[in-house]
Amino acid sequence: MIPIIKPVFGAEEEKTVMEIIRSGQITRGKWTLKFKEEFSNYIGASFCHPVCSGTAALYIALKALGINSKDDIVIVPSLSFMATIDAVILAGGTPVVVDVGEDYCIDPFQLEQAVEKYKPKVVIPVHLFGQPADMDKIKAICEPKGIYVLEDAAQAHGAEYKGKKAGNLGDISTFSFYASKNVAMGEGGAILTNSIAIDERISNWIEFGNHPALNLRITEFQAGIGYWQLKKLDEMNEKRRKIAQLYNEEFKDLPGLILPKEEEGRKHVYHIYALRHPDRDTIVEKLIEKGIGARIYYEYTLHQLRNAEHLDCSFGEKVTKEIFAIPVHPALKNDEVSYIIETVKNLVKNI
The missing domain is CATH 3.90.1150.10 (Aspartate Aminotransferase, domain 1)
Structure with a gap:
């Protein structure tokens, strides 16, 4: 059987995994830092937070944008993997679904209608199958009304919109590094933003300190594999x-x-x-x-x-x-x- 998806690993990934095993530093080590810096630079975003999955990334991104109650409306497209809408529900918000266009991404015309009717706090354009949504139209609708644009870029590693990388087009973005993705770690995700304020709120959810937080870290194994996947x-x-x-x-x-x-x-x-x-x-x-x-x-x-x-x-x-x-x-x-x-x-x- 020719598989629908097959990750490509080489000697670099194998060598790095063995190095991590021998070092005994299997979490929160140099590879996590290296991957974080490399991915942030590659996308062009100021801040990057690797986490354990794309779903966790969406959840934390929504919490960082203040999604807490049923009154918090989040618009999502009709066509996407279920994690896009599940993260909204888990965060406590209310999802509203609008249709997609011929590009299989969110339809800006319907989005405009939904924004007027529902007054959302967040819109999630999904860059489905690896092609970015029409971000200029989406931002033109959202920015004047102060609506956050959260890019779901789980399938769009390296995709570009008018020469700019997907994941650096809205207020905040999330990625997945699941085994099937263009950057495959087995499991994993990331949250990226250029906003200092949003970055601080993300940190409050995933960094332990004087507040409740969640342990959503990736391992050194995932980061080491992801580093070389990103290079390729x-x-x-x-x-x-x-x-x-x-x-x-x-x-x-x-x-x-x-x-x-x-x-x-x-x-x-x-x-x-x-x-x-x-x-x-x-x-x-x-x-x-x-x-x-x-x-x-x-x-x-x-x-x-x-x-x-x-x-x-x-x-x-x-x-x-x-x-x-x-x-x-x-x-x-x-x-x-x-x-x-x-x-x-x-x-x-x-x-």
Whole structure:
């Protein structure tokens, strides 16, 4: 089976893990500091807090922005992994779901409607599948009203919007370093901001002192692996982009198949190569039968999943019935890419 996602580790990660084992310093050591500094510099943010997961990062970011009660409204897009809405609920806030556009990111037109109706404290644009949301439009809606913009960049390591890194486009951002991500630690996350005030509030939640706090630290093993993953990120992302471009060229004339589109001014890093087809379930089933690890992302919209307040999310609902992914990870070999291309083409043409 060709896996849908496969992390790429090398001698550097292996050597570092063994070094950490021998040192006995398995938490709060030099690798945690090195990763924190490297990731902060890479994204271009002033402050970075590594934590144990992307979900924990979202939760702490929301608490740092003052989400505490049902009166605190947080707007999220219809299409995302469940952690985006769960973090809002866990923080004590009330999520409101708006639809996504053709880029699978939050629809600015609907966002404007929701902002007027619900008066949110926070908006969470998700840079879904590796492509940044339309941040200029989102910020133009939010900034005049004093609404915080929290980027969910869990799938967008190295993605760019008008030459600026995802994760350095709003007031605060969060990342995940789960095993499937473009920077893979196994587990892990990070919160980044350029605001001194927000940084202090993040610290109050995760640094023990004269206040209650949570232990959400990463280990030295995670940080050491993440450090080398980050060093390889641009190269690995370019491999993803080349495979995606090849797919786009080969699939462009297939009937009924909707391809991912890289929007103008945005750099897509293809954490997921997402396709759409009305006969999605049949295609996915047959791809798996033929040894290709196709998968559905996502079978639900967030308002359906958590029975949340929402605007008209009919496009997102349509997408969840058609969308699926094929492997695009940098561990793919040329013959595997060729096999995936020919198999998809044959299936779609004959369905």
